[in-house]
Amino acid sequence: MKINLKSKKIKNGKLSLFIEFYKGHHIDKNGVNKYDREFEYLKLYPLENPNTSEEKKKNKEIYELADKILAIRQAEFYQGKFKLRNDKKGQVTFLEYYEQLKEDRFETKANYGNWNAALKHIERYCSPHKQLKDIDTEFVKGFKRYLNTKAKTKSGTPLSQNSKYTYFNKFKAALREAYTENYLEENVLRSVKGFEQGESTREYLTYSELQAMTQAECKYPVLKNAFIFSCLTGLRWSDIDKLKWSKVRDEDTGSRIIFRQKKTDGLEYLYVSEQSRKLLGKRTNESDRVFRGLKYGAVYNTEILRWCMKAGITKHITFHSARHTNAVLLLENGADIYTVSKRLGHREIRTTEIYAKIIDEKMKEAASLIPELNLDY
Numbered sequence: 130m131k132i133n134l135k136s137k138k139i140k141n142g143k144l145s146l147f148i149e150f151y152k153g154h155h156i157d158k159n160g161v162n163k164y165d166r167e168f169e170y171l172k173l174y175p176l177e178n179p180n181t182s183e184e185k186k187k188n189k190e191i192y193e194l195a196d197k198i199l200a201i202r203q204a205e206f207y208q209g210k211f212k213l214r215n216d217k218k219g220q221v222t223f224l225e226y227y228e229q230l231k232e233d234r235f236e237t238k239a240n241y242g243n244w245n246a247a248l249k250h251i252e253r254y255c256s257p258h259k260q261l262k263d264i265d266t267e268f269v270k271g272f273k274r275y276l277n278t279k280a281k282t283k284s285g286t287p288l289s290q291n292s293k294y295t296y297f298n299k300f301k302a303a304l305r306e307a308y309t310e311n312y313l314e315e316n317v318l319r320s321v322k323g324f325e326q327g328e329s330t331r332e333y334l335t336y337s338e339l340q341a342m343t344q345a346e347c348k349y350p351v352l353k354n355a356f357i358f359s360c361l362t363g364l365r366w367s368d369i370d371k372l373k374w375s376k377v378r379d380e381d382t383g384s385r386i387i388f389r390q391k392k393t394d395g396l397e398y399l400y401v402s403e404q405s406r407k408l409l410g411k412r413t414n415e416s417d418r419v420f421r422g423l424k425y426g427a428v429y430n431t432e433i434l435r436w437c438m439k440a441g442i443t444k445h446i447t448f449h450s451a452r453h454t455n456a457v458l459l460l461e462n463g464a465d466i467y468t469v470s471k472r473l474g475h476r477e478i479r480t481t482e483i484y485a486k487i488i489d490e491k492m493k494e495a496a497s498l499i500p501e502l503n504l505d506y
Contacts (some may be wrong), residue, residue: 359451
């Protein structure tokens, strides 16, 4: 195999550096010669034609770093080919390794918040000097015991079942990647079972309660429109908050929103009803936010509760409850679970199945199966 540093032109007069792993070639079934290559993009972008001394200096630093990465990749290949052991990998501390994985998630927005929250507990459990080569199954079991018996929230209460499930999964993901990248000599997760995921209560509004909310007064009209819009479309707060007019398409067949989910980074095409579109108001500049003045904080959260009280609703409703409301109303009115899952942008259908339990008609029927008792006593 040949391992070389290469580049390609990108915009703004820059180059993108990458490592090519050339493994030879083969003839496919159609008789065409195909090259067997893989690429690792380094996220390093030198200028194609640096002019100033500062630009040349910066380019030199970038290429020096790229050459070092290339040398590491070449060394890793030969270590694997000749079964050489890399002791330096094992000397990396677990906290350093986890921190790097966490920062990688920040670049791709892949669940960064959960990785960061888990790190706070890992730091309380793990010694800052604990090296990857010293990690064994007992270390893994010890962190599970810590989450189960000692870990506390900011308010000093024990962790919820879902928090344990999430934090332990991030911990395991880091160790799994360490094993894959040969930082660990053995799979220390093999005999350790994770936490079961708990079912959290999903507060939602019924149709009549939502109707009452539309009639009740809310101190902030933009909050009222955004909340009802979420109830009708299922959009998250984060996606509504950053929604701009450039993402709203008014077409002959109706209106839809084309956006990239902030949480999952997935591109979504969401059709919205005529009533939902009216809540957005009149179109302004493409770069303008649709819900101008919408804010996140204690003031707006408290106002949602006040607004609910004015509508005669005593449930603890948050903005995210609007998303739950949308799912329940869709299922109650005949939408199939796959469609609901797609509209909510769920990656797994089992996430949507939780809502199906809420509206299980068979459960409602079972509640009335037993004949009425004569309770005159």
